[in-house]
Each structure stands twice: as structure tokens, then as C-alpha cells.
Amino acid sequence: MPDSAIPPTARPPADVALSFSGLSVGYGDRTILRDIDMVVRPGQVVAIMGGSGSGKTTLLRAAVGQLAPQKGTVQAFGQDLSRLSGDAVFTVRKRMGVLFQQGALFTDLDVYENVAFPLREHTDWPESKIRETVLAKLQAVGLKAAAFLRTSEISGGMARRVALARAVVLDPELILYDEPFAGLDPISLGVTAQLIRTMTDQLGCASVLITHDVQESFAIADQVYLLGKGSVVAAGSPASLSASQDPYVRQFLDGAPDGPVAFEYPETPAYLDWLARQQAGKQ
Numbered sequence: 001m002p003d004s005a006i007p008p009t010a011r012p013p014a015d016v017a018l019s020f021s022g023l024s025v026g027y028g029d030r031t032i033l034r035d036i037d038m039v040v041r042p043g044q045v046v047a048i049m050g051g052s053g054s055g056k057t058t059l060l061r062a063a064v065g066q067l068a069p070q071k072g073t074v075q076a077f078g079q080d081l082s083r084l085s086g087d088a089v090f091t092v093r094k095r096m097g098v099l100f101q102q103g104a105l106f107t108d109l110d111v112y113e114n115v116a117f118p119l120r121e122h123t124d125w126p127e128s129k130i131r132e133t134v135l136a137k138l139q140a141v142g143l144k145a146a147a148f149l150r151t152s153e154i155s156g157g158m159a160r161r162v163a164l165a166r167a168v169v170l171d172p173e174l175i176l177y178d179e180p181f182a183g184l185d186p187i188s189l190g191v192t193a194q195l196i197r198t199m200t201d202q203l204g205c206a207s208v209l210i211t212h213d214v215q216e217s218f219a220i221a222d223q224v225y226l227l228g229k230g231s232v233v234a235a236g237s238p239a240s241l242s243a244s245q246d247p248y249v250r251q252f253l254d255g256a257p258d259g260p261v262a263f264e265y266p267e268t269p270a271y272l273d274w275l276a277r278q279q280a281g282k283q
């Protein structure tokens with residue numbers, strides 16, 4: 001029986017949901033992040049933080065197998081993604097839920113059908129089981145009564161919660177969240193953060209958040225990795241990072257405008273080429 005046909009509850013639990021080992025990733029010849037070591041275990045909420053352009057999305061792309069390592073390995077549930085065939089990567093991805101920044105609900109479907117969509121695509125469950133599952137997931141995000149609203153009738157914060165219900169409808173073992181707090185009001189921020197923690201605890205899955213939001217992620221994370229200078233500059237529990245005197249960590253946590261975190265976008269080979277051409281043209 002293919003692995004994808006085994007219900008999540010019947011699979012042996014993986015000891016490690018996601019790991020990066022000696023990982024370097026980038027685009028073409030350019031390396032964005034190097035020497036990344038990270039382990040995410042079931043039941044953990046892990047926050048990957050860093051300033052704009054520090055490589056958070058790049059790391060997320062590597063985690064889902066969209067970007068191949070330049071060096072080192074990415075393992076999901078103990079399987080090295082770069083050694084798997086396309087079909088096998090697809091099977092591994094089915095064990096992951098990914099919540100993209102914009103949530104991207106289908107606007108021609110109502111809330112209920114948006115959440116039911118992955119079940120209709122990936123299972124042959126009877127309608128009664130689909131209904132039970134969809135309503136349970138909507139209840140978990142506090143939106144059961146909104147099931148039959150159109151997406152145009154719900155707010156941005158509600159849309160984010162519907163997208164979360166959809167991301168967990170197949171009971172993933174690993175959920176990856178891309179900027180889950182971006183653009184939320186203070187109440188929705190707290191609600192979303194608590195939901196991520198509760199979902200992780202209830203499903204026993206692992207959650208990885210890509211975020212800049214220090215307060216909300218520190219409130220729920222077990223482990224935090226801070227990216228900077230093309231690698232991991234600090235890693236540890238929220239308490240240990242809060243106590244850190246490292247200037248880079250302090251500047252990031254305190255939101256200080258001056259310090260070792262560069263505001264300026266680094267010079268890239270493409271920019272240096274352009275500059276050289278400009279200068280040659282002037283002579």
C-alpha cells in the first residue's frame with residue numbers, strides 16, 4: 001500500500017518531522033544561507049526569524065523540496081528530499097500542511113468548500129465523513145457558524161483562520177506557516193498565535209513559523225532560530241534568546257535601528273556587473 005494511502009493516525013510517528021543538516025541554499029551561483037543545522041520534532045512550535053531578505057522564505061522553499069540544497073541535506077520525516085523521485089516528494093508533501101502568507105482561498109467556493117477541497121482532492125471519503133471533518137476543523141478555528149458564507153463576506157483575519165482550517169484538514173504531521181501574523185490586528189494576532197499552539201498540541205504535529213513578529217512567536221515557540229549574515233546567528237528557547245547579550249540578537253529583539261543588522265540590501269553579483277558596466281561606459 002503506498003504511504004499516502006495510510007491514514008495519518010496509522011502511520012508510525014516520525015521522531016523528527018524536519019531537519020536541515022549542513023544545509024546551504026540559494027539561487028543559481030548565489031548562496032543565500034549556509035551551514036544551517038536545525039531539527040524540528042513532533043509537538044514542537046519552531047520559529048524561524050530574521051530581518052527582511054535574511055532568507056526565511058528561501059529556507060521554507062528548501063523545506064518543501066521546491067529548492068534543492070547546494071550543500072547538505074533536508075530531511076522530512078527521516079527522508080532525504082533530494083534523493084526522492086518527484087512522486088515520492090509529492091507523497092512526503094502530503095504529510096505537510098503549508099499556510100502561505102496570503103492564505104489564498106478559492107473565491108468561487110464558500111468557506112465550507114474551501115476547507116473540504118483537500119479532502120475531495122486526496123480522499124474518497126463519503127460526504128458524511130467530509131462534513132464531520134470540515135465542521136470539526138472550522139470549530140477548532142472558531143468559525144463553524146461561518147461555514148456557508150462566501151469568501152467575500154468574511155474579514156481578512158477570518159480568511160486567515162479558514163486557510164488554517166484548510167491547511168490542517170488532512171491532519172498533517174508538519175505545518176509550515178509563512179508570515180502567519182502579517183497584517184493582523186492585535187486581537188487576531190493573539191488568537192492566531194494561540195491557535196497555532198493549540199493545533200500543534202491537539203494534532204501532535206510539528207509547526208514551523210517564518211516570522212518577524214517577536215512578541216507573538218516568543219509566546220508560543222519552543223525553539224527559535226534567528227537568521228542573519230547568511231546563516232543562523234542564534235538559536236535557543238525564547239527565554240534564552242531574550243536573555244542574550246549578543247548585539248545582533250539584541251538589535252533584532254529590541255527593534256533598534258542601529259546595530260549589526262544591515263538595513264542596506266547586500267551587493268549581489270548582478271548589481272556589481274551592472275555597476276562595472278556603468279563605470280566602463282563612463283570612461
Ligand SMILES: Nc1ncnc2c1ncn2[C@@H]1O[C@H](COP(=O)(O)OP(=O)(O)OP(=O)(O)O)[C@@H](O)[C@H]1O
Nearest residue numbers: 027028032050051052053054055056057058059212
Ligand atoms: N527566486 C529568487 N531568485 C533569486 N534570488 C532570490 C529569489 N528569491 C529570493 N531571492 C533573494 O534571496 C534573498 C533572501 O530572500 P527571502 O525571500 O528568502 O528573504 P526573507 O527573509 O523571506 O525576506 P522577507 O522577510 O522580506 O520576506 C534576498 O536577497 C532575495 O533577493
